[in-house]
Amino acid sequence: MTEPSNADDQRFEQSRSSDNEHDLDSRQRRDARRREAPSAAVVYEAIRAEAESELTRPLLGLAWSALGAGLSMGFSFVAQALLQSYTPDSPWQSIVSSLGYSMGFLFVILGRQQLFTENTLTPILEVLRVREIDTVVRTLNLWVVVLVANIVGTAIFAAMLAYFHVLSAPIDAALAHISAAEYEASFVTTLVRGVFAGWLVALMLWLMPFAETARVGVIILVTFLIGLAHFPHIIAGSVAALYAVFHGSHGVFEYLGVFFMPTLIGNIIGGILMVAVINYAQVAYSDSRREN
Structure with a gap:
């Protein structure tokens, strides 16, 4: 008796696949489409539409939301200190304490505050x-x-911690x-690390x-990855950096020159490269005739 060829097997599988497709009713096909991963174009449009909405919001409302975000980010600093x-004191202590870095971001992002x-x-x-040019402006x-407004919020939070001894001595x-x-890294090192922080935040936005x-x-x-790697974030890091200013261990110009400027530049470069360029x-x- 002749053994079936590979071509016969392929025709049989195609026939079975076609039969299964016809067995699905319209509801099941819609359910299958819903379970497909969204294309890059769909994700892009969702983020772009949200960005367009942000650009139309009144500046006063943005300012109050951003002030709240600056205050909320202070809890990342507090949570890190509590866990530490x-x-x-062990090699894995930083792994545990870095979990606290996520706290402020959770409050801000889930609370829809401006960060x-x-x-x-x-x-x-x-x-x-x-x-x-109007959109640029x-x-x-x-x-x-x-x-x-974010920096004002972080300054208020840091000043309260430094001057009112909210927490215990340890x-x-x-x-x-x-x-x-x-304040430990050089200007260039902080800037490059800031690029990675901005990059990771942009990746997070793309996933959300x-x-x-x-x-x-x-x-x-x-x-958690940002905190564990000590990639500086301009707002989360400003709470800690300004605490040092109010505590008296560092000056305002150190904050601006050693932390603020390189971190800000790095975060912007990393975020724009990831969101805009890539x-x-x-x-x-992309070829619009194909799914991404």
Whole structure:
């Protein structure tokens, strides 16, 4: 008896596949489409639409939201200090304490507050789409208002910790230790590390629109990595850096020159490269006739 050939096997499998497809009713086919991963173009459009909405918000409302975000980010600093204080001095202590770095980001992102790098870099997508001076101006206004209000919020939080001794002495010592670390690297090193921080935040934003029930996990994992690697974030790090200023161990000009400027530049470069150059380019230059 003749053995079936490979061609016969392929025709049989194709026939079975076709029969299975016809067995699906319209409801099952819709369900199958819903379970498909969204294309890069769909993710891009979701982020761009949100960025467009942010650009139309009144600046006063943005300022109050950004002030709240600056205050909320202070809890990353506190959570890190608490975990560091209550864990034994060991090589894995930083792994545990870095989990606290995620706390402020959870409050801000889930609470829909305005955070520089989290809500301000995505409007670059709208700038690239319309390429009009009005959109550039509105984006710059958004950046300035959110950044200034964020820093004011972090300064208020840091001053309260430094002047009112909110926490116990051992935890104050942990706060001082964490804040000193913000000034250890050189200008160039801080800038390059800031690029990675901005890059990771942009990656997180790209994942968020369709993360659904995994949103909390995405935020924790990405920000935990930022904290563990000591990649400086302009707002989260400013709470610690300004605590050192109010505590008297570092000066205002040190904060501006050693931490603020290199971190800000690095975060912007990293975020724009990731959001604008990579994610925008993969959609803008993709073949529209194919799924990404």
